Amino acid sequence: MLINYFTRYTPTQKSDSLILLAPEFGPFAPAKIRRGVLLPFASVKTWPFVLNALTRGLLCGDQFAVTLNFPEEVLALKPGFVSRYSVNMANALTPRHPAKQLTALPLPVTALFAEQDELYDARLTAEFVKACGNQNLRSGIIQHSQHLGCMFTVSEEIRQHVMGIAGKSEA
Numbered sequence: 405m406l407i408n409y410f411t412r413y414t415p416t417q418k419s420d421s422l423i424l425l426a427p428e429f430g431p432f433a434p435a436k437i438r439r440g441v442l443l444p445f446a447s448v449k450t451w452p453f454v455l456n457a458l459t460r461g462l463l464c465g466d467q468f469a470v471t472l473n474f475p476e477e478v479l480a481l482k483p484g485f486v487s488r489y490s491v492n493m494a495n496a497l498t499p500r501h502p503a504k505q506l507t508a509l510p511l512p513v514t515a516l517f518a519e520q521d522e523l524y525d526a527r528l529t530a531e532f533v534k535a536c537g538n539q540n541l542r543s544g545i546i547q548h549s550q551h552l553g554c555m556f557t558v559s560e561e562i563r564q565h566v567m568g569i570a571g572k573s574e575a
Contacts, residue, residue, distance in 0.1 A: 430498035
């Protein structure tokens with residue numbers, strides 16, 4: 405969503421930098437970076453997206469089209485947990501042209517990938533990001549972590565990002 409925001413709109417709030425934690429660049433990213441998983445992270449109904457695109461957003465925008473496959477015990481513990489979202493939300497979250505958009509990001513960005521991510525290959529995704537050639541963009545791999553669990557082990561990488569930004573503003 406932040407990639408879309410900073411490349412498709414003029415931000416109304418000033419931001420010094422971004423940290424993208426385990427970003428998933430969606431179906432328009434290179435297929436080689438995605439992992440084939442036995443149990444998909446989400447189930448997607450494609451027909452609402454097709455109808456929405458054919459009608460230039462007039463139909464099916466509010467249609468639930470993505471269901472996140474959380475275990476029932478997780479959903480039972482947190483009944484208000486977001487477990488599905490609409491075509492409009494999926495479109496807001498998903499970069500249409502990830503390589504072009506990453507290249508166009510106008511501020512310092514650190515993209516951090518979980519080493520053992522279930523959705524994508526961290527090394528290939530980091531290579532994809534580097535190949536965009538944006539001097540504002542750096543990436544790193546969070547060792548011994550998975551897609552959702554990486555948020556609990558990322559403090560050192562965040563510290564390095566903040567210190568790097570602080571050091572640039574002092575120069």
